[in-house]
Amino acid sequence: MALVTFDNVSKFFGEVVAVKDFSLEIYDREFIVLLGPSGCGKSTALRIVAGLELPTKGNILIKDRVVNDVEPKRRDVAMVFQNYALYPHMSVYNNIAFGLRMRGLHRREIDRLVKEAAQNLGLGELLRRKPGELSGGQRQRVALGRAIVRRPVVYLMDEPLSNLDAKLRVQTRAELVKMHRLLQTTFIYVTHDQVEAMTMGDRIAILEQGLLQQVGPPQEVYDRPGNIFVAGFIGSPAMNMFPARLQTRNGDLFADSEVGSFRLDAQQAQGATDASDGEVMVGVRPEHLYVGGGEGSGAVSATIGAMVDLVEYLGNEAHVTFSRSDSTLVARLDARVKLKPADMVPLTVLVENLHLFDRASGRRLA
């Protein structure tokens, strides 16, 4: 059963389109991540669920009930804001208790819940402090505590980790995942950080310019990006992309490009029949490029000659930039590879690892 449903939701701010024809079903107890570059509409979508923005068109449903006109406080949602929005004049205790007080719980019950939440989050010693006296990480915990203590049907999180330093972010990421498992509740999590999305989400919904690009489990989104935008956005270093033309020779279908000519396998040829005019984009992930000839494994491969431009050693691996004609290719290679700029090397790619997109529409072909 869908817990939260976006039914063709659009939101305009004057002329500006924030979200357009957005439809998405979010399931009970799911951890879904709304991912996209800044300004893509992901935060607006979240705020529409919270009731802080009204959809211009379409419906938003919580538990199968249209809540377009329902005030935020009657939606039974809790939200964690990017800069926490803690009440600066209240102690940590009162910050956490505020939502419970507003709901008219008994004082003793509030006390029990606040202390329990504070204990779980390691805030026990800090209950009398004001937010101004806390570190960034502690404030973030108070913001989480304020949400958890409410036990809502859905948690909304708007980039909750973006103000933390790198180390704390990784740590809190894991804690949030654990928290989700423990609470058994739906999380809608907004971020622009693909690592957070990949590591935390049950599913990822990728937005760009207000439009939903693709929804799916992280691995699926990575392995089979639905269009050129998703292919380029997910993965670091980004997927190599180059334009190609489909040509039939001797009964086989080839993708001819500046980089090389690739004989497509049967499945890809099948998908490629959808290409509008034979103009495609070919994509290959950096980890799918190998230095050396195409011997072994028996899989269909293509080998091209390329010149080393730049080698970046990261300790566990090396990112090597090659150039061939006017195109550049980035390969993720073993750190022990000994390459230096201007070396000419053969680069091999397995044809099964190629991604094919329609150049006009950006849609995935195979």
Place this chain on the structure above:
Amino acid sequence: MKSGDAATAALPAPVPLRRRYPWLGGLSRFGGGMVFLALPLFLFGVFVFYPLVKSIYLGFFVSDPFGHGQEFVGFDQYREVLTSPDFRKSLLVTVLFALYTVPTGMILGLVFALLANQRLHGALFFRTVFSSTIAASVAVAAVMWLMLLNPSAGIVNWVLGQFDLPRVNWLTDPQWRQTWDSGPALMAVSLTTIWLNIGFTTLVLLAALQNIPQELYESARVDGASPWSLLRHITLPMLSPALLFVVIVASINAFQSFGQIHILTRGGPLDATNVIVYSIYTDAFINFEYGAAAVRAVALFVLVLAFTLVQFRFLAGKVFYR
């Protein structure tokens, strides 16, 4: 001589300030501070501290018409003036005047600021209107209200007449149906004062309102707060420094009001608006009793000081500074 030595010789090592000016040594901390404080200390000395001390001093003398102390009377004059019925009356009038103007002005200013802070069409227009009285001088405002309150030609009585209510001699009726000791004149003067101060109050509170981060409201709304709870738990606490500031400034203003009283009522009728400041003026410049005026001035100083301390004592704890 080598060129390197020449370069070194051209740049002597910097001499520490204390070695170059030994007299700076012991005095440097205190004296250095005094250098920076000299101008304000001089100005305060001439215009505040000296007159204050002189007033206290003058209170011990019966003065001649030129303000020179003539006959030393010790505390007799203090005792005589401070226990006189007319001082008690003016003390009561002053406190009533403050009570009429300060809370009303603050609440009205808060309401105006909240209204002007709404994101509605024409909000800018209302912001301008609400804060416009800041540009009116005391004299202009007083004359304007003098006309509005005119018993026969003023619009206030005309409005009362439209509702078949009796006309009121706002500025001259010493008593209002025998029940209200201060009569309508004090209310009329208070009204003028509130009108005068409302622009400043609104402006300060509006600026403070716009400094409250929007997410606090969003967060509280998601947390379940009603509009009333938002006002009580977010807006008012976040406004508290501005509110304290406004209350203290308005109180001090109330205790020091003179212009509007001088133009509207001259302290009358029957001393109904004879606040301490006005009685100082009357004593000093009408009756030429500088000594008695000095005593009243000292009393007013103590009153304002005490009032301000009390406000700090009881309100400062409720104020949250970010």
